[in-house]
Amino acid sequence: MKLVFLFLFCVSWLSAAEVRYDCLHFVEKGMSHDPRLAEERFSVEEKKLESESLFSEVILPKFSISMMVGPAPGLKKTVDDWGDTVDAWDFTELGPFWGTEIQALQPLNVGQYKIGKKALTADIRQKEMDIASKELKKEVELQSYYYNYLLALEMNRLAMDAQKQVDRAYEKLEEALDEDDESVSQMDLLKLKAGMHVVTEGVADAQSGMKQVMLAIRFSLGLAPDETFVSEDSVLVVREEQMPSLEDVRNLTLTYHPDLKRLQYGLDAKAYQMDLAKAKLAPEFFIMGEFSYVKSWASNRSAFQRNAFAQDAVNHISGSLGIGLRYRLNFWKDWEKVRKSRLEYRALKMKENYAAEGTVLLAEEQYHKTVAMKEKMDALKESLRASDAILKGAAMQYDLDPSKASDLISAYTQNVNLKKDYYMAICKYNIAIAELIARMGMHLSDYRSLQQN
Secondary structure, eight states, rough: OOOHHHHHHHHHHHHEEEEEHHHHHHHHHHHHOOOOHHHHHHHHHHHHHHHHHHHHHHHOOOEEEEEEEEEEEEEEEOOTSSSSEEEEEEEEEEEEEEEEEEEEEEEEEEHHHHHHHHHHHHHHHHHHHHHHHHHHHHHHHHHHHHHHHHHHHHEEEHHHHHHHHHHHHHHHHHHHHHHOTOOHHHHHHHHHHHHHHHHHHHHHHHHHHHHHHHHHHHHHEEEEEEEEEEESOOOOOOSSSSSOOHHHHHHHHHHHHHHHHHHHHHHHHHHHHHHHHHTTSOOEEEEEEEEEEEOOOTTHHHHHHHHHTTSSSSSSEEEEEEEEEEEOOOOHHHHHHHHHHHHHHHHHHHHHHHHHHHHHHHHOOOOOOOOHHHHHHHHHHHHHHHHHHHHHHHHHHHHGGGGGGHHHHHHHHHHHHHHHHHHHHHHHHHHHHHHHHTTOOOOOOHHHHHHOO
């Protein structure tokens, strides 16, 4: 029973250390972990904070309250040189003093605020589309890791199988020589030994390729030292996404590509900035208010204590409210800003005329490359079928005549090379599909959902 529990514990520990993803979830995990994309998303949050600060600047940009407390002298009645009764300071009688002053300024440039808000919003959308474009490139990179991982698995299996087949043929030749079989010579054994280095090199290359791709995967997924990535797919096959038609490539590119959307948002932002520069040529109106209140409770001033708004040499209340106007006399400096904004808008508008066509042409170029890769993959598949038949025949002849080992090795080497080329063609085709989806401006999840619908 102890051994059973120990075995179950080891199995559970090993399974917990494995991280399994299919292609889609592998891409999603890599996208969420990428630190560079996280930094880009922080920049979007910064721009959103700028938009919020703009609203804060419009609502009472100047609002200050100041207060003071302390002792104040009293007042006493006295007769001046002209015989008039006046109030005079009485520093022998001190009392508490409290005063406050409030100043406020409220701009009335609602139009400028609305235009500035729209410009910032368009700028945020533009930045989001820029991040979306970088995300598409990252998705292609992650899919290349995934399919190169599967390719490394296939190459490793292929190399190990080739090693077993050669070792088996080598053992069979040795047995035939030990039995003094006249159909087998020492030369056959030497020829087989001479060709074994190719298989050994294939095993080493496969293992090296697996180590390299695993390093990239560990970094992309942020795996812990005790975690190991294992793909949900056990073999490298042609990916499930269907290849779109050329017409679909054009339409999807025009609809989804983030670069085209970024250009449109950039045009909107430039247009709003141009309107904002024009609006600043006009005078700015604002409401300004000020209020001041002072109250003292010095001794011998009981009359003033009952009246909170009594005014004298110590106590007073005052305030002002009015509409102000500000106009920048340096008109030409602001006019240059208008001209600059107008030129930038026109330059971006000219770019719009050819940007859509250029983006579609890039997608079409990738489409034709993918078609060519698919044709090459299909051709290799047909050749592999013929090679399998040749290998089967060579194996049957070798069973009947061990001296045919060189023919078997030659057929097997050709078959292994064709399999290697076929698997590499599948990998390149799968990555080409990923590149095509990105060239159309779509995420892998969105493209799959579109095909399912």
